[in-house]
Amino acid sequence: MPSLTPSDGAPARVRVIGSRKGTRAPARRPLQAELRDHTELGEVYLRGLMRAQFRLAATILGLGVIGLGGLPMVFWLFPATRTLRVFDLPLAWIVIGAAIYPVTVLVAISYVRRATKIESDFTEMVKRLS
Amino acid sequence: MENEFDTFAVFAIVLVCVATLAVGAFGLRLSRTTSDFYVASRQVGPARNATAISGEYLSAASFLGVAGLIYERGFDSLWFPVGYTSGYVVLLVLVAAPLRRSGAYTIPDFAEMRMESTGIRRISAVLVVVIGWLYLLPQFQGAALSLQSVTGWPTWVGSAIVVFTVVLGVAAGGMRSITLVQAMQYWLKLSAIAIPAFVLFYLWTSQGSPGPREVVGGGDALREWYEPLTESAQEPYPLYSTYSTLLALCLGTMGLPHVLVRFYTNPDGRAARGTTSVVIGLIGLFYLFPPIYGVLGRVYLPVLGEHIPVDQVVLQLPKAALPGLTGDILAAVLAGGAFAAFLSTASGLVISIAGVIAQDVLRPTLARFTAGDSGIIQGFRLATIIAVVVPFLAAMVTAPLGLARTVNLAFALAASTFAPLLLLGVWWRRLTVTGAFAGLFVGGGLAIAATLFTVAVRPEPGWVATTLSQPAAWCIPAAFLATIVVSLLTPRRIPPRTARTLARLHTPEGVELGSLRQP
Structure with a gap:
């Protein structure tokens, strides 16, 4: 039997292997934990979500400021628009008294759809990375 | 026709009050726990909740x-x-x-949770009560004027009836029954304003749609009325007034105490969005009708009686357009709808003011005497009484300024105080406690001073009167500016858990945030 022990009396060579018990692949840190523990990474994702939501909100409000807030300015700057009639109906009254409401509802619905989409995308991403 | 007893209208008003109490009592049988009482156990679906919010929002104004x-x-x-x-x-x-998602129930709750300061909470609580009282005042005054116009009874009777019905409904049932009542009130109000409007509109077109011009004659008065942005003795600066009004209403809504409380009855943030978009549709539908009364009022009621305030046009119009039984019945329907408006808005306001009084004033005080023995619901009932008595007395001693104008002042105050706190609180990481204090003091101080001056002194029309009665255009920017500048100057006073709180406000429900869900 061939001896593993060197002749000069040094300690025998030992074969080092990892124990099989309880080994696991080095775990990726789940994103949910990152979010929960407010690590830098979680913070980055959250800022991204907030920025996307805020950009959407700002777009909607910008449309409102121009579309709704611009109307008094138009009446102010162009007095002819104040008495404009379309199909013998006063345009200003029709726009401000009635037409504005369905438009507002459409804007609100489109906002809800987009905001929900941003959130589902975020949720999807978190689940994928977790 | 002034002030004679109108049996139909009185019957309609009694019917609305009794129906409100009956539906409230039905809800009471379902309302068992404290959570039921305050937030309907957060189990109200978006459609019902949206109807309730709209029912509550559509006030006498x-x-x-x-x-x-x-x-x-x-x-x-x-x-x-x-x-x-x-x-x-x-x-x-x-x-x-x-x-x-903040999980708070009232604005003071949110303020304390976000700013981690009991001082901010106390100021917010005081402001909620002040805004609520300012908004209740025109509801009581409107009820008084309406009842007076159909019965000739003294004004305090109408206010007293609204106060009595509201207290009974709120103190008995809390939020669960109120949600049911408010949802019913929306449909009641929509039918009450739409059906007579259709009848009157049909009558008007069948008469060949006479314009106001044919009735009162042309001239400058009518041009002023018909065209946008016309200067008048009352409104010398129409462009300023228009923008100030729009700003106050756009930013004030989120700060109204009875609007925010309703959002906590949504199961989650996503439902809160869905609910809000339905609300926009429901109130938009309602607002198609009031202009019809304003315009037809010009046709059929070219001259309103000497002592009749313009707020009575809706109630007077059917009788003027259709003398006889039909007109009487339509007037009764409208009187009932108006009372529904007073009742529902007043109930919503009272429940939120009472919630704040019970939580922030009564509970600490009562705890001192009874060593914490006093029940939460009993405290709430006592708070309800306090919440109505002050505006009721104020409605008795102050002369009405006009329903929509008084309501506007409440909007302006809410927009100048809570809009900066909520907007910056939700979106800005660098908001500090000192900054929030500064914003509340500057915005609240300026808006309250302007309001008191307008109500008490009643300045002559001119630029002073216009800027003070429409304070939003300068109070709101001042409040935002104060909050932002002071926050930037005091970076050390950023609440320590800001990042954690913002994560909670913005993380969607699908994402489990583990320990974050428990405050």
Whole structure:
């Protein structure tokens, strides 16, 4: 039997292997934990979500400021628009008294759809990375 | 026709009050726990919740005031309902979901949770009560005037009936029964304003749609009424007034105490958004009708009686257009709808003011005497009484300023104080406790001073009167500026858990945030 022990009396060579018990692949840190523990990474994702939501909100409000807030300015700057009639109906009254409401509802619905989409995308991403 | 006893109208008013109490009592049988009482156990679906929010929001100012203002001032008053609706869009895109996710019940709760300061909480509580009282005042005054116009009874009777019905309904049932009542009130109000409007409109077209011009003659008065942005003795600066009104209404809605409380009955942030978009549709539908009364009022009621305030146009119009039984019945329907408006808005306001009084004033005080023995619901009932007595007395001693105008002051105050706190609280990481204090003091101080001056001194029309009665255009920017500048100057006073709180406000429900869900 061939001896593993060197002749000069040094300690025998030992074969080092990892124990099989309880080994696991080095775990990726789940994103949910990152979010929960407010690590830098979680913070980055959250800022991204907030920025996307805020950009959407700002777009909607910008449309409102121009579309709704611009109307008094138009009446102010162009007095002819104040008495404009379309199909013998006063345009200003029709726009401000009635037409504005369905438009507002459409804007609100489109906002809800987009905001929900941003959130589902975020949720999807978190689940994928977790 | 002034002040004679109108049996039909009185019957309609009694019917509305009894129906409100009956539905409330039905809800009481379902309301068992403290959570039921305050937030309907957060189990109200978006459609029902949206109907309830709309029912609560459409106040006397919407039902009577808007038509009265359009009758009085014409086109330039059309911005009021537009602003009332747009306020919900601002609320929807900026704060609806985050506020629901905050898990707080009232604005003071949110302020304390976000700013981690009991001082901010106390100031917010005081402001909620002040705004609520300012908004209750025109409800009581409107009820008094309406009842007076159909019975000739002294004004305190109408206020007293509203106070009595509201206290009974709120103190007995809390939020669960109120949600049911409010949802019913919306449909009641919509039918009450729509059905007579259709009848009157049909009558008007069948008579060949006579324009106001044919009835009262042309001239400058009518041009002022008909065209946008016309200067008048009452409104010398129409462009300023229009923008100030729009700003107050757009930013004020989110700060109204009875609007925010409702959002906590949504199950989650996503539902809060859905609810808000339904609300925009429901109130937009309602606001198609008040202008019809304002315009037809000009046709059929060219001259309103000497002592009749313009807020009565809606109630007087059917009798003027259709003398006889039909007119009487339509007037009764409208009187009932108006009372529904007083009752529902007043109930919503009272429940939120009472919630704050019970939590922030009574509970600490009572605990001192009874060593914590006093029940939460008993405290709430006592708070309800306190919440109505003050505005009731104020309605007795102050002369009405006009429903929509008084409501506007409440909007301006809410927009100058809570809008900066909520908007910056939800979106800005660098908001500090000192900054929030500064904003509340500057915005609240300026708006309250302007309001008191307008109500008490009643300055002559001119630029002083206009800027003070429409304070939003300068109070709101001042409040935002104060909050931002002071926050930037005091970076050390950023609440320590800001990052954690913002994560909670903005993380969607699908993502489990583990320990974050428990405060």
